[in-house]
Amino acid sequence: MTTQRxxxxxxxxxxxxxxxxxxxxxxxxxxxxGATVLMAARDESTLDSVREELQAEVRDGEAHVFAADxxxxxxRRALLDWVEDFGDGLHILVNNAGGNLTRAATDYSEQEWRDxxxxxxxxxxxxxxxxxxxxxxxxxxxxVNVGSVSGLTHVRxxxxxxxxxxxxxxxxxxxxxxxxxxxxxxxxxxxWYIRTRRTSPKxxxxxxxxxxxxxxPMGRVGEPAEVAAAVAFLCLPAASYITGECIxxxxxxxxxxx
Ligand SMILES: NC(=O)c1ccc[n+]([C@@H]2O[C@H](COP(=O)([O-])OP(=O)(O)OC[C@H]3O[C@@H](n4cnc5c(N)ncnc54)[C@H](OP(=O)(O)O)[C@@H]3O)[C@@H](O)[C@H]2O)c1
Numbered sequence: 001m002t003t004q005r006x007x008x009x010x011x012x013x014x015x016x017x018x019x020x021x022x023x024x025x026x027x028x029x030x031x032x033x034g035a036t037v038l039m040a041a042r043d044e045s046t047l048d049s050v051r052e053e054l055q056a057e058v059r060d061g062e063a064h065v066f067a068a069d070x071x072x073x074x075x076r077r078a079l080l081d082w083v084e085d086f087g088d089g090l091h092i093l094v095n096n097a098g099g100n101l102t103r104a105a106t107d108y109s110e111q112e113w114r115d116x117x118x119x120x121x122x123x124x125x126x127x128x129x130x131x132x133x134x135x136x137x138x139x140x141x142x143x144v145n146v147g148s149v150s151g152l153t154h155v156r157x158x159x160x161x162x163x164x165x166x167x168x169x170x171x172x173x174x175x176x177x178x179x180x181x182x183x184x185x186x187x188x189x190x191x192w193y194i195r196t197r198r199t200s201p202k203x204x205x206x207x208x209x210x211x212x213x214x215x216x217p218m219g220r221v222g223e224p225a226e227v228a229a230a231v232a233f234l235c236l237p238a239a240s241y242i243t244g245e246c247i248x249x250x251x252x253x254x255x256x257x258x
Pocket of ligand 1: 018042096146148
């Protein structure tokens with residue numbers, strides 16, 4: 001009984017942006033807990049090779065891949081049609097795919113800032129809405145949104161990214177309340193600097209890294225597996241009374257005043 005509260009055996013999980021960084025780590029973690037993981041990203045050959053790596057890393061792990069751009073409405077529909085074809089609804093959705101273009105607020109073209117919203121916020125809402133009828137086939141299911149500390153305070157990401165992640169956090173709270181009666185829990189995580197291919201170029205600048213570390217009580221950046229652990233916890237039956245919550249994975253960044 002206790003063990004089952006900390007397992008995801010027999011559960012089907014969809015993870016977007018699963019071929020690299022935080023998404024790859026989430027896929028590995030969920031597989032480790034026994035879930036069958038459906039991995040989506042745009043580049044199919046990378047997805048294929050990551051699936052092979054994960055199946056070799058995780059004993060008895062099962063993963064499937066689908067190439068889709070979550071910013072594209074037709075791709076989103078095709079992705080959920082593919083999920084539906086597995087015939088078992090959906091237990092877990094992790095909205096992880098995201099993107100950014102950092103500029104001064106006055107330098108964005110309208111299309112640029114709208115594109116940031118599409119990939120970060122609108123895609124997560126649409127995928128959640130499409131997933132809802134699949135998730136309600138089960139008594140309980142779970143959505144986790146990968147937000148960001150930038151949706152909670154100013155960091156130097158540019159206004160569009162911060163606004164889009166704030167929208168994701170509020171979407172988490174709204175859907176959690178609306179879908180509680182359907183058995184769908186909706187939560188979020190808010191990472192600070194995590195070492196991925198996205199952040200590595202910036203963190204390679206020693207002066208910039210020093211500034212980041214000065215603002216991080218734990219004195220280091222995070223690893224993708226540390227975000228994945230929080231996401232997996234929120235998906236587990238052990239988290240059955242947690243919804244509408246946001247866990248910061250930030251080495252204390254948000255709690256650091258002066
Ligand atoms: N790293 C950090 O410090 C940090 C901090 C806070 C929040 N986050 C959030 O964490 C999430 C993952 O970031 P990361 O650093 O792990 O990024 P990453 O290493 O660049 O990996 C991004 C993943 O998402 C996929 N992807 C990107 N755009 C996509 C799209 N339009 N449709 C489908 N898949 C897409 C990429 O594959 P393809 O390119 O093949 O599509 C890849 O699998 C993002 O939402 C990001 O905002 C990251």
